[in-house]
Amino acid sequence: MKSTPQTQRPAAGWQRLFRGMTNALAATMAVLLAASFTGCEGPENFTPIPAEAYSPRPSGTLAAGDVLNISFPGAPELNTTQKVQANGKVSLPTIGSVTAQGKSISSLQSQLTGMYTSHLQNPAVLVAVETAASGVYVTGEVMKPGKVPLDRPMTVVEAIGECGGFTKFANPKQVVVVRNQGGKNQRYALNLADTFSGANDSAFYLRPFDTVLVKQSRW
The missing domain is CATH 3.30.1950.10 (wza like domain)
Structure with missing residues (x-):
């Protein structure tokens, strides 16, 4: 005996509902995938790098706790x-x-x-x-994050080297130095890829208690 139209309608309804749910899920996944590439963070505010950042601090100044x-x-x-x-x-x-x-x-x-x-x-x-009592803190995508004693004038590149260098996930184009000045945090954005390629030969010198953040690459 052939099926009547009445017996086919419920199955067709479930199929339409399933297709609708599948399409909605696919759309949601597409949005999430796009977000993973574009990032969901808002634009960051960075402080212009002052000229004094490219000069070493007074060499070997001793402090309490050294x-x-x-x-x-x-x-x-x-x-x-x-x-x-x-x-x-x-x-x-x-x-x-x-x-x-x-x-x-x-x-x-x-x-x-x-x-x-x-x-x-x-x-x-x-x-x-x-x-040395004073130091800088290196975190993010470096091999050995932690405190680096600031017992000599030290650049960002040298501090990262003291921590074993970049991990394979690091983005040398996105390195941030956070410095407290007058009770306010100043954030400086550095592109170390330019430093390694020779496009930028200016050395950014660290100050006591700076924090260096090496960001992760996004693929």
């Missing part, structure tokens, strides 16, 4: 490791407390050599930073 290795080539028994105290001073054999905070390594060495002239036949003093 740990120093102080050695005496002519009297190794006096060698010592000292942490710069909150008052900016270190305590040394024979001469007592000396202010280290705010001085460069070379100026502190010269001062100590002069102070030990009357105490040692060879008054030479060598100062090296074992652990």
